[in-house]
Amino acid sequence: MKEFSNAAIAKFKLLKEYPGIYFIRSVMAEFFVAIAMIYCNVVGNLFKKDGMIAWGEFLGALIFPIWVLLTVFTGSEMFTGNNFIMVFGAFEKWNEVAKVWIVSYIGNFIGCFYYLGSGCCQEFQVCRIIFLI
Numbered sequence: 001m002k003e004f005s006n007a008a009i010a011k012f013k014l015l016k017e018y019p020g021i022y023f024i025r026s027v028m029a030e031f032f033v034a035i036a037m038i039y040c041n042v043v044g045n046l047f048k049k050d051g052m053i054a055w056g057e058f059l060g061a062l063i064f065p066i067w068v069l070l071t072v073f074t075g076s077e078m079f080t081g082n083n084f085i086m087v088f089g090a091f092e093k094w095n096e097v098a099k100v101w102i103v104s105y106i107g108n109f110i111g112c113f114y115y116l117g118s119g120c121c122q123e124f125q126v127c128r129i130i131f132l133i
Helices: 002-017 020-049 053-065 066-074 079-089 096-119 129-133
Strands: none
Touching: 002 020, 002 096, 020 053, 020 066, 020 096, 066 079, 079 096
């Protein structure tokens, strides 16, 4: 429990000392989710053309977790992960927790729409899927 509390304190400090870096990490986290979703859909559709839908879904499911690797290796900030970590830090500073949650949520939201606006997903028609999730 102490490790989680220390991680929450580290997030407080990062946001306080380097708010721009923290925001960019939040944007990139959702950007990575969008990239992984595109790869997953592309692989699934490649096998769908040949009538092997089950293989496409299976390989797509294997590829989608690439976002976890990208997020962890780059130190990105996912809102859902921050909810887990920041609860342990909330016992000490609720106002700091709220700041971290707000910045990571807005950053994730902007990251998703940045990817949509870049035009990368127009060819694969996944814009509808992103809004359904």
